[in-house]
Amino acid sequence: MDVLVMVEEQPPEHSSVLAYVSSVPSPLTMEWPSREVVTLYGIPSPESLALALAAALESRRSADDRADTVRHVGVWPERGAVGDAAWRDDTTGELVTRDLQIPLAVLAETAQSLLVECGQAIRRLVGGLLMADWPEGTRRAVTFSFTPTPAFASSMAGTEAVLAVLREAEGLTYDMDLEEN
Numbered sequence: 001m002d003v004l005v006m007v008e009e010q011p012p013e014h015s016s017v018l019a020y021v022s023s024v025p026s027p028l029t030m031e032w033p034s035r036e037v038v039t040l041y042g043i044p045s046p047e048s049l050a051l052a053l054a055a056a057l058e059s060r061r062s063a064d065d066r067a068d069t070v071r072h073v074g075v076w077p078e079r080g081a082v083g084d085a086a087w088r089d090d091t092t093g094e095l096v097t098r099d100l101q102i103p104l105a106v107l108a109e110t111a112q113s114l115l116v117e118c119g120q121a122i123r124r125l126v127g128g129l130l131m132a133d134w135p136e137g138t139r140r141a142v143t144f145s146f147t148p149t150p151a152f153a154s155s156m157a158g159t160e161a162v163l164a165v166l167r168e169a170e171g172l173t174y175d176m177d178l179e180e181n
Helices: 045-063 104-129 157-169
Strands: 002-007 020-024 036-041 068-077 080-088 095-102 138-146 172-180
Touching: 002 045, 002 104, 020 045, 036 045, 045 068, 045 080, 045 095, 045 104, 068 095, 080 104, 104 138
Parallel strands: 002 036
Antiparallel strands: 002 138, 020 036, 020 068, 068 080, 080 095, 138 172
């Protein structure tokens, strides 16, 4: 599962949102894998990143992990994750949508499991996002992958399967990308 994490200093006006998580399905040619895009608001912390990653994992599970599904989920401290998923029906070609709502308790449990199993890697990612020497005018963004990805390609049997993959992969690998505004 490829993830791009971006940081925005201010949440949208009049909102207490902690993060937005969106999926970008792979194109039909499958040259690029699908990607989760996480936008954190405010000063990132290991806990806020783990909560956003938990929202990505749980929303993927809630939407049956179809390769062509587009998911948009917001994460709020008082509501958990709320959003929707959309895909094309294989037989009719019609757009199918499903509301997604993931309770905060579920997100917190998954986030805690991620912090226990790969907290050091998550803290390194946050450290990279907080580096003081980012060039002026660049967007703070870090890409990384959970490797290997086979557990995510299946039906997401549960958090234990995710954690097993992370244990084998010894955490997350990441590369820093600088994006111009």
